[in-house]
Amino acid sequence: MSRSTTIGVIGGGQLARMMYAPAIALDVNLRLLAEGPDVGAARVFKDVTVGDYTDEAIVREFAAGCDVITFDHEHVPTRILRGLVDEGLLVRPGPEALEHAQDKLLMRERLTRTLDAPAPAWRRCPDEAALRAFGDEVGWPIIAKASRGGYDGHGVWKLDGPQDAAKPFAESLDASAGETVQIIGEEFVDFARELSVIVVRSPSGQAVAYPVSETVQRDGVCRETITPAPGLPDEQAAAITKLGLDIADDLRVVGVLAVELMQRTDGSVVVNELAMRPHNTGHWTIDGARTSQFENHLRAVLDLPLGDPRLRDDWCVMVNVLGGTVTDLTSELLHCFARDPRLRVEFYGKGVRPGRKVGHVVTYGENLDDVLGRARHAARYLMGEIREGQS
Numbered sequence: 087m088s089r090s091t092t093i094g095v096i097g098g099g100q101l102a103r104m105m106y107a108p109a110i111a112l113d114v115n116l117r118l119l120a121e122g123p124d125v126g127a128a129r130v131f132k133d134v135t136v137g138d139y140t141d142e143a144i145v146r147e148f149a150a151g152c153d154v155i156t157f158d159h160e161h162v163p164t165r166i167l168r169g170l171v172d173e174g175l176l177v178r179p180g181p182e183a184l185e186h187a188q189d190k191l192l193m194r195e196r197l198t199r200t201l202d203a204p205a206p207a208w209r210r211c212p213d214e215a216a217l218r219a220f221g222d223e224v225g226w227p228i229i230a231k232a233s234r235g236g237y238d239g240h241g242v243w244k245l246d247g248p249q250d251a252a253k254p255f256a257e258s259l260d261a262s263a264g265e266t267v268q269i270i271g272e273e274f275v276d277f278a279r280e281l282s283v284i285v286v287r288s289p290s291g292q293a294v295a296y297p298v299s300e301t302v303q304r305d306g307v308c309r310e311t312i313t314p315a316p317g318l319p320d321e322q323a324a325a326i327t328k329l330g331l332d333i334a335d336d337l338r339v340v341g342v343l344a345v346e347l348m349q350r351t352d353g354s355v356v357v358n359e360l361a362m363r364p365h366n367t368g369h370w371t372i373d374g375a376r377t378s379q380f381e382n383h384l385r386a387v388l389d390l391p392l393g394d395p396r397l398r399d400d401w402c403v404m405v406n407v408l409g410g411t412v413t414d415l416t417s418e419l420l421h422c423f424a425r426d427p428r429l430r431v432e433f434y435g436k437g438v439r440p441g442r443k444v445g446h447v448v449t450y451g452e453n454l455d456d457v458l459g460r461a462r463h464a465a466r467y468l469m470g471e472i473r474e475g476q477s
């Protein structure tokens with residue numbers, strides 16, 4: 087590795103953008119394949135190609151001068167990535183691992199087969215009749231998921247009864263962009279809360295795990311994380327951590343692996359899905375951990391030893407900021423920073439649109455209620471939900 091080392095990042099969202107600071111620290115070059123000239127990462131990278139990541143010729147040309155390729159999202163077709171590997175390029179994580187984050191059916195099959203990982207009852211349902219039969223068997227409501235192409239709740243349907251069984255087939259066909267999309271039926275888990283564990287693995291097999299977080303998703307979007315997950319017994323946290331490390335090892339993941347879990351009311355957990363890139367539930371690590379997920383992702387991609395994942399403080403809370411109506415946030419920032427010197431705000435460089443994730447806030451400290459209160463106040467203030475003088 088040297089200052090002439092170039093990491094190619096495919097996808098120009100906030101995850102690529104937040105890789106930039108650790109790349110400066112490591113003195114490596116980042117090259118971006120962006121969806122458009124104005125996406126969040128394109129506003130900070132100096133080496134930007136605008137192009138379609140599903141176009142093989144464009145991805146090849148982009149990758150040619152890079153020492154290693156990594157990702158901001160999981161949507162690059164596996165076929166294209168295999169082609170890069172065949173040409174001798176380093177792709178990290180590699181297509182064999184990444185497929186398990188791209189394809190929820192493959193993920194369920196693999197985790198059940200090799201690791202016997204806890205899962206909700208699930209079944210591949212080739213047609214409406216199969217989905218109805220599955221629902222009748224496990225009990226309605228059920229969840230239906232498109233095997234591929236989902237994000238932020240798109241491609242996930244809650245079906246209340248047999249009358250809803252046609253919906254996922256109709257809607258997933260519209261969004262499939264030519265890929266083979268299968269429908270999976272899943273037991274509806276009436277979870278007490280969601281959890282996430284983030285591990286990072288390097289090609290040599292070294293791995294680190296961040297403390298388990300509690301995560302709150304609303305309307306398919308991550309809204310809040312609390313680390314460590316309150317009230318999670320040490321033994322269970324250790325078991326979840328081991329599960330994350332085992333999955334990373336089994337799939338030979340390189341870089342960040344996020345394992346999303348649901349915790350039932352009886353305390354037991356099931357795996358929801360996997361992501362292989364820095365993850366929204368790990369944004370707290372920039373400020374709250376000794377080494378951020380973004381730095382450890384780059385270190386793993388470069389096959390450098392990984393950094394300390396431990397918390398800096400007792401508690402760390404992240405709250406996502408969704409776009410509201412305000413576009414100039416100067417006075418809001420003034421209020422928030424003045425009120426809480428421990429607050430950090432990260433904007434994603436996106437245009438403000440109602441409901442869209444435009445940034446996040448993180449704060450930390452010794453008392454969870456206090457930390458939560460400060461983080462939520464700041465996020466609500468930046469979203470225009472509260473005004474001066476309100477608490």
Ligand SMILES: Nc1ncnc2c1ncn2[C@@H]1O[C@H](COP(=O)(O)OP(=O)(O)OP(=O)(O)O)[C@@H](O)[C@H]1O
Pocket residue numbers: 206229231236237238239240241242272273274275276277280303306346358359
């Ligand atoms: N079997 C289930 N039972 C109950 N709720 C579920 C189930 N599966 C998913 N959910 C809920 O739907 C959310 C989105 O599901 P999932 O993570 O599979 O979709 P996604 O759109 O790929 O998400 P992401 O934005 O994380 O990529 C979960 O975070 C969870 O809140």
Ligand SMILES: [Mg+2]
Pocket residue numbers: 346358359
């Ligand atoms: Mg998810």
